[in-house]
Amino acid sequence: MREKIEQLKSAALRQIVAAADLAALEEARVRFAGKNSELTALLKTLGTLAAEERPKVGALVNEAKTALEAALTEKKSALQQTAQTQKIAAEKLDVTLPGKGLKRGHYHPLTQVMNEAKNIFIRLGFEIAEGPEIETEYYNFDGLNIPPHHPSRDMWSTLFVEGGQLLRTHTSPVQVRVMEKRKPPLAIIAPGRVYRRDYDATHSPVFQQLEGFLVNKNVTFGDLKGTLTEFLRQMFGKERNVRFRPSYFPFTEPSVEVDVEWEGKGWMEILGSGMIDPNVFKAVGYDPEKFSGFAFGMGIDRIAMLKYGIDNIHLMYENDLRFLEQF
Numbered sequence: 001m002r003e004k005i006e007q008l009k010s011a012a013l014r015q016i017v018a019a020a021d022l023a024a025l026e027e028a029r030v031r032f033a034g035k036n037s038e039l040t041a042l043l044k045t046l047g048t049l050a051a052e053e054r055p056k057v058g059a060l061v062n063e064a065k066t067a068l069e070a071a072l073t074e075k076k077s078a079l080q081q082t083a084q085t086q087k088i089a090a091e092k093l094d095v096t097l098p099g100k101g102l103k104r105g106h107y108h109p110l111t112q113v114m115n116e117a118k119n120i121f122i123r124l125g126f127e128i129a130e131g132p133e134i135e136t137e138y139y140n141f142d143g144l145n146i147p148p149h150h151p152s153r154d155m156w157s158t159l160f161v162e163g164g165q166l167l168r169t170h171t172s173p174v175q176v177r178v179m180e181k182r183k184p185p186l187a188i189i190a191p192g193r194v195y196r197r198d199y200d201a202t203h204s205p206v207f208q209q210l211e212g213f214l215v216n217k218n219v220t221f222g223d224l225k226g227t228l229t230e231f232l233r234q235m236f237g238k239e240r241n242v243r244f245r246p247s248y249f250p251f252t253e254p255s256v257e258v259d260v261e262w263e264g265k266g267w268m269e270i271l272g273s274g275m276i277d278p279n280v281f282k283a284v285g286y287d288p289e290k291f292s293g294f295a296f297g298m299g300i301d302r303i304a305m306l307k308y309g310i311d312n313i314h315l316m317y318e319n320d321l322r323f324l325e326q327f
């Protein structure tokens, strides 16, 4: 009996010491110290021993159990410690490593210039209005003093859509739409895309215009010139050469166009403007004796070309990242 206990004890201690992980240790515990272990079984047979042997053997068994339990506890905490260390090592983060770095995007050059232009006019007290890109002939032409079959319709190579409508050739229809609904005083800008059958280095079939108009009592050509001059200074700086050149539009009288010096290439036209024609006022029910106003329509693409030194308008619509990344 004593021998048996000794054997069990040393076999158990060996297995406990050798346990490689917590699962192996639990296996050893069940086998040597659990309810169904041989040691427990031995305790149950104490009754069959001689009376004087019982306490001695009992003490031995208990001593073995205590030793095993102490060894189990010790091993368990050692294994837990190792597991924890391994876990920490595996999850370790080096917070000093450089990050992956998000590539930062930016606005398209046209959006940048459009926002800049809008902000200049907003600071001057203008508010923003919008109109549809698919327009009726009335708003694109008739309401702007361009009757059907009038030769000046040819100034805009128009793209028609089914049902008699068209892709607006300029943002001027927004003038008519706003004036139909509201009474002066008005100071409005209308940004947006416009369409024409045009194609060369400074003409794109889709481009951006910023319309503007101001209507009140006693608005003069001086107000027009002062407003546009202030805009040109803010957009291009005081040093840039600009010129006002007499022109013709059916919806303004007198009319002027503005050119900006194009480094090494002479001048580039950026906008048309003038004093709103009395016929436009009559069509929206304003009294031309009482009110006067000026209007202008500028090409945002052209302004971007001049500002950034771009010599081909089509680069703006090709979405080539090598080009776009430069802005």
Ligand code: FA5
Pocket (backbone or CB within 6 Å): 155, 169, 170, 171, 172, 196, 198, 199, 202, 203, 204, 205, 206, 207, 208, 209, 249, 251, 252, 269, 270, 271, 272, 273, 274, 295, 296, 297, 298, 299, 300, 301, 302, 313
């Ligand atoms: C107009 O469109 C008139 N609606 C402007 C206006 C408004 C005059 C209010 C008077 C009062 P024009 O066709 O000239 O005018 O165009 C105005 C500007 O748009 C031009 O000066 C030019 O900068 C730009 N532009 C015209 N066609 C193109 C094109 N195909 N591609 C890029 N920009 C263009």
